[in-house]
Amino acid sequence: MRKIEHIGIAVKNLKTSNELFEKLFGNPPYKQESVESEGVNTSFFMNGPNKIELLEATNPESPIAKFLEKKGEGIHHIAFDVENITTEIQRLKAEGFIVLNEIPKKGADNKLVVFLHPKSTNGVLIELCQEIH
Numbered sequence: 260m261r262k263i264e265h266i267g268i269a270v271k272n273l274k275t276s277n278e279l280f281e282k283l284f285g286n287p288p289y290k291q292e293s294v295e296s297e298g299v300n301t302s303f304f305m306n307g308p309n310k311i312e313l314l315e316a317t318n319p320e321s322p323i324a325k326f327l328e329k330k331g332e333g334i335h336h337i338a339f340d341v342e343n344i345t346t347e348i349q350r351l352k353a354e355g356f357i358v359l360n361e362i363p364k365k366g367a368d369n370k371l372v373v374f375l376h377p378k379s380t381n382g383v384l385i386e387l388c389q390e391i392h
């Protein structure tokens with residue numbers, strides 16, 4: 260695992276949150292993208308070297324809708340950049356972590372992603388992402 264790639268924040272309303280984070284960082288999101296398979300609309304901000312992803316649910320079955328119901332708005336996941344996602348999945352499984360999707364999915368912002376179950380990571384949802392070249 261290399262650096263933190265981004266931090267994901269669950270929000271109820273992407274439009275008002277975009278405005279809020281634009282004020283916070285002093286610049287608008289550089290990208291907005293829907294990931295239909297995950298039931299989310301996302302937007303991405305860069306602030307210096309740091310990337311923040313905002314996530315809004317597009318339907319009540321979306322993992323983000325369920326998260327908001329249980330915990331309310333806030334930090335949803337921490338994503339780490341990996342060089343080879345397949346190797347990392349094998350390594351982490353061997354270490355006893357629970358991988359939510361063993362076959363990497365196409366995520367937002369041109370990435371292959373997998374998630375580790377928070378049950379196996381002290382309550383923190385961890386995303387691994389590998390840039391698609």
Ligand code: ZN
Pocket residue numbers: 265266267312336338386
């Ligand atoms: Zn993410």
